[in-house]
Amino acid sequence: MTTIKTRSTSRSTAGCDPIVLREGDRVRLVFVPTIVDNPANPKATVDGHFIYQRKTVSERWMPIPTVSLSSLVAGDGFKLTLHAQEVRTLLEGIVRLYNFYRQQGIPMGSKTFVQVDQPVANFVSQSEQDLKSILGSGSSRSETLLLNMVKWLGTSSGRAAAERMTSAAPDQVPAFTSLLGLASLKEALAYWNENLRNNSEEFWHAAIANRVYVLSQAFAYPIILIGSKAYVGGKQISNAGGNIVDFLAATESTEAAVLIEIKTPGSKLLGSEYRSGVFPLSSELSGAIAQVLTYRQNFISHFHSITRDDSRKLTIGEPRCLIIAGNARSELTEPARRESFELQRERLQGVTILTYDELFARLKARSGLSRELKAEGTDPRIFHCAT
Numbered sequence: 001m002t003t004i005k006t007r008s009t010s011r012s013t014a015g016c017d018p019i020v021l022r023e024g025d026r027v028r029l030v031f032v033p034t035i036v037d038n039p040a041n042p043k044a045t046v047d048g049h050f051i052y053q054r055k056t057v058s059e060r061w062m063p064i065p066t067v068s069l070s071s072l073v074a075g076d077g078f079k080l081t082l083h084a085q086e087v088r089t090l091l092e093g094i095v096r097l098y099n100f101y102r103q104q105g106i107p108m109g110s111k112t113f114v115q116v117d118q119p120v121a122n123f124v125s126q127s128e129q130d131l132k133s134i135l136g137s138g139s140s141r142s143e144t145l146l147l148n149m150v151k152w153l154g155t156s157s158g159r160a161a162a163e164r165m166t167s168a169a170p171d172q173v174p175a176f177t178s179l180l181g182l183a184s185l186k187e188a189l190a191y192w193n194e195n196l197r198n199n200s201e202e203f204w205h206a207a208i209a210n211r212v213y214v215l216s217q218a219f220a221y222p223i224i225l226i227g228s229k230a231y232v233g234g235k236q237i238s239n240a241g242g243n244i245v246d247f248l249a250a251t252e253s254t255e256a257a258v259l260i261e262i263k264t265p266g267s268k269l270l271g272s273e274y275r276s277g278v279f280p281l282s283s284e285l286s287g288a289i290a291q292v293l294t295y296r297q298n299f300i301s302h303f304h305s306i307t308r309d310d311s312r313k314l315t316i317g318e319p320r321c322l323i324i325a326g327n328a329r330s331e332l333t334e335p336a337r338r339e340s341f342e343l344q345r346e347r348l349q350g351v352t353i354l355t356y357d358e359l360f361a362r363l364k365a366r367s368g369l370s371r372e373l374k375a376e377g378t379d380p381r382i383f384h385c386a387t
Helices: 084-104 118-124 128-135 140-153 156-168 170-195 201-209 212-218 283-301 303-307 335-345 356-366 369-374
Strands: 003-010 013-016 019-023 027-036 046-055 061-063 110-114 223-231 244-251 256-262 315-324 351-354
Touching: 003 084, 019 084, 027 084, 046 084, 170 201, 170 212, 170 356, 201 212, 201 223, 201 244, 201 256, 212 223, 212 315, 212 356, 244 283, 256 283, 283 303, 283 315, 283 351
Parallel strands: 256 315, 315 351
Antiparallel strands: 003 013, 003 110, 013 027, 019 027, 027 046, 046 061, 223 244, 244 256
16 A cells, blocks of 8 residues: 655645665665655656665664765766666656645645555545445445455554544444344345255355354354364374364463364264154264264363464363254154154263254344344434544
């Protein structure tokens, strides 16, 4: 991002940051420009001088004393050579200042200007009413604009801007974050409804990895994702047999480890009827339980070697285990099946089983989404940046 910093030195002149042409560790060659009002030739609005600078102990660049040309005697002279790239840098910098003067003239005081593309300049110059009209049009262009703005807020430059916006309009922040949160929840629920018949573990692994906030709905406390397809120990001397858990997470407050295994919505929860009204857990679900318990045991045994080089300091304790599998609504259609399933999952030690439909039902209930959807027709407050 190109910036131009100016400092007015009179009503008709303003100094600018130097254009760096050549730079070493301690010495550099710069062109120090000045923007000027030039009534004699209005097209000639930049003057300046070349100078060498030396870096001081305090890391500031200071001019190196020069010799006045008036001190030269017959036969003396100076020669300043610029290489091709240095000439190009100088020309680009001066052209930029000419364009700047045509738009801004001589700014008063000390200011910083950011060079942006014309569409961006047009956007930020709109009035609040115009912005409401643009963003509320429902067109694909307005949606793309909003999406790009949200993505940009996630960058380092965007985070700084977000902090300034928060300070400028703190009363608007709750409404803005609520709108984004509501949109995320609606998207997750719509994604579930559209893909509930998809029986690919890789598909659901990617879907949940892109919506980590969904995992927090499985617990009564927030969790943070540590790793996807994370190694949790168990390798043999031959370097074979390593245990890879689908998700390694941690509670946000105590950083206690959480191991999460996922199957698919189509995974069977119960096996064939064993006796009248008695259904054991399916072999697929029983296998998942045995698998995650083995992962937990190996993770505890190898905890210090696994986390030795990780900056995050997890708490080991008794790691919680979660299995996400199946669809209770479509499979547990009879009272006997529901009772068999509940009797078995509620008596498991250290392992929580949650079905996909239960997970997304919690997402909907805990977010208050049903109430929000009913009130969706209300006019939300507009969040804007005050500069």
